[in-house]
Amino acid sequence: MNPRALAIQVLARVRATDAYLNVVLDTALSESPPKDPRDAGLATELAYGATRRQLSLDYAIARFSDRKLSTMEDRVLAALRVGTYQLFHTRVPARAAVAETVQALKELGLSRASGFVNAILRKLSTLPGPPLPPESDVAEYLSVRESHPRWLVERWIRHFGRERAEAMLVADNQTPPVVVRVNTAKVTREALLEQLREVGLEVQPTSVSPLGIVLPPMGRIEDVYGYAEGLWQVQDEAAQLVGVYGAVPETARVLDACAAPGGKACHMAQAHEVVALDLHAHKLPKIEAEAKRLGLTERLRAVAHDATQPLPEALGEFHAVVVDAPCSGLGTLRRHPELRYRRQEEDIGRLASLQRRILENCQEAVPPGGLLVYAVCTSEPQEGQDQVEMFLRSHPEWTAEPPVLPAVKLPLTQAYLRTLPGPEGWDGFFAARLRKLY
Numbered sequence: 001m002n003p004r005a006l007a008i009q010v011l012a013r014v015r016a017t018d019a020y021l022n023v024v025l026d027t028a029l030s031e032s033p034p035k036d037p038r039d040a041g042l043a044t045e046l047a048y049g050a051t052r053r054q055l056s057l058d059y060a061i062a063r064f065s066d067r068k069l070s071t072m073e074d075r076v077l078a079a080l081r082v083g084t085y086q087l088f089h090t091r092v093p094a095r096a097a098v099a100e101t102v103q104a105l106k107e108l109g110l111s112r113a114s115g116f117v118n119a120i121l122r123k124l125s126t127l128p129g130p131p132l133p134p135e136s137d138v139a140e141y142l143s144v145r146e147s148h149p150r151w152l153v154e155r156w157i158r159h160f161g162r163e164r165a166e167a168m169l170v171a172d173n174q175t176p177p178v179v180v181r182v183n184t185a186k187v188t189r190e191a192l193l194e195q196l197r198e199v200g201l202e203v204q205p206t207s208v209s210p211l212g213i214v215l216p217p218m219g220r221i222e223d224v225y226g227y228a229e230g231l232w233q234v235q236d237e238a239a240q241l242v243g244v245y246g247a248v249p250e251t252a253r254v255l256d257a258c259a260a261p262g263g264k265a266c267h268m269a270q271a272h273e274v275v276a277l278d279l280h281a282h283k284l285p286k287i288e289a290e291a292k293r294l295g296l297t298e299r300l301r302a303v304a305h306d307a308t309q310p311l312p313e314a315l316g317e318f319h320a321v322v323v324d325a326p327c328s329g330l331g332t333l334r335r336h337p338e339l340r341y342r343r344q345e346e347d348i349g350r351l352a353s354l355q356r357r358i359l360e361n362c363q364e365a366v367p368p369g370g371l372l373v374y375a376v377c378t379s380e381p382q383e384g385q386d387q388v389e390m391f392l393r394s395h396p397e398w399t400a401e402p403p404v405l406p407a408v409k410l411p412l413t414q415a416y417l418r419t420l421p422g423p424e425g426w427d428g429f430f431a432a433r434l435r436k437l438y
């Protein structure tokens with residue numbers, strides 16, 4: 001299928017079913033793989049780009065449409081977004097962007113809408129850039145320019161100041177690098193860097209994580225050297241830092257209370273015996289498959305369990321517990337661009353109370369002297385630092401402590417690990433390392 005038609009189909013399906021963009025795109029690419037890998041690359045860029053910029057594209061389209069966007073057929077609106085994205089955010093010449101998008105719509109059997117789409121795209125193609133609201137209303141201006149809902153822009157300006165908020169918004173619209181964590185149960189980072197370079201890949205070590213390698217942009221990740229052999233696992237540098245920062249002692253038996261899809265559980269299993277829990281039984285095969293690929297099956301057991309409920313005694317005792325809690329995910333918007341339009345401000349409080357219940361229940365499983373690593377992939381203080389400090393106030397037997405890792409320059413705020421989206425190139429994470437004193 002032509003890459004524009006494929007991107008239009010994918011966006012329409014995501015809109016109609018509320019599915020995840022990455023899942024729908026991967027399925028579409030494997031069901032009808034374009035012959036030329038460059039076409040797969042273009043379809044991916046158009047689908048991700050048009051989703052990242054959706055709010056700003058809609059603002060532009062609405063200027064010239066006599067129909068409300070909410071009443072448009074899914075594929076017609078998707079075609080308008082894909083076309084407008086090309087006009088304002090790619091090097092595709094305007095004429096080709098319009099003509100190819102209209103042609104794709106015809107290929108999809110929607111010739112009747114081609115005049116309407118053509119007329120709007122042609123009008124937009126005469127503009128010097130995307131239309132924007134006046135700068136006097138800063139939140140509205142940034143909301144449209146960087147395509148994030150206004151409530152989120154206002155919230156980030158309040159929490160982080162205008163400059164950092166703007167850097168976070170801009171970073172969410174960049175394509176993230178593919179970063180992998182070396183499976184140290186099989187290979188060292190130095191050896192793997194050398195092997196990847198030998199097969200011709202331009203790879204770089206990550207700047208802070210001692211376990212990370214940044215891969216160059218490429219096609220299917222499964223085809224990259226070392227995937228089948230289980231020499232690495234895809235994991236953003238900030239997510240790797242949670243495991244590094246946790247600095248769980250070598251002999252500890254570890255419980256990962258919220259483990260799917262298994263990034264941190266497999267990281268832990270590189271050096272520890274791990275029990276990996278998740279509420280959803282259907283997510284366990286993914287954790288097990290990753291553990292198998294990485295050769296960690298002997299050290300990792302996956303079990304379905306609700307972490308707000310007392311742990312079954314049969315799971316045994318643990319020296320350390322990792323709670324990588326379900327959260328608003330607002331630190332990973334560049335990877336999950338559709339999430340910014342689906343999240344509601346009220347979700348933050350609802351998730352914070354779920355996190356609190358999980359934390360309360362899991363702290364019971366830690367013996368005196370043991371560790372609990374609490375993490376969330378969001379920059380929201382209510383789910384991160386405020387959450388932990390509220391926990392510490394009501395639990396005098398617990399304290400927060402920084403790790404003793406002289407060789408690693410971790411991004412710490414007080415005793416906590418904190419990364420924010422921005423020019424550093426990380427996902428946004430928060431983690432606390434808590435010790436049970438008695």
Ligand SMILES: C[S@@+](CC[C@H](N)C(=O)[O-])C[C@H]1O[C@@H](n2cnc3c(N)ncnc32)[C@H](O)[C@@H]1O
Binds near residue numbers: 327358
């Ligand atoms: C942030 S994700 C964990 C990511 C994972 N630790 C990793 O590094 O790949 C949170 C997980 O918590 C699970 N979850 C949600 N509610 C839960 C609960 N009550 N008990 C256990 N797991 C839960 C979700 O299914 C989701 O897979």
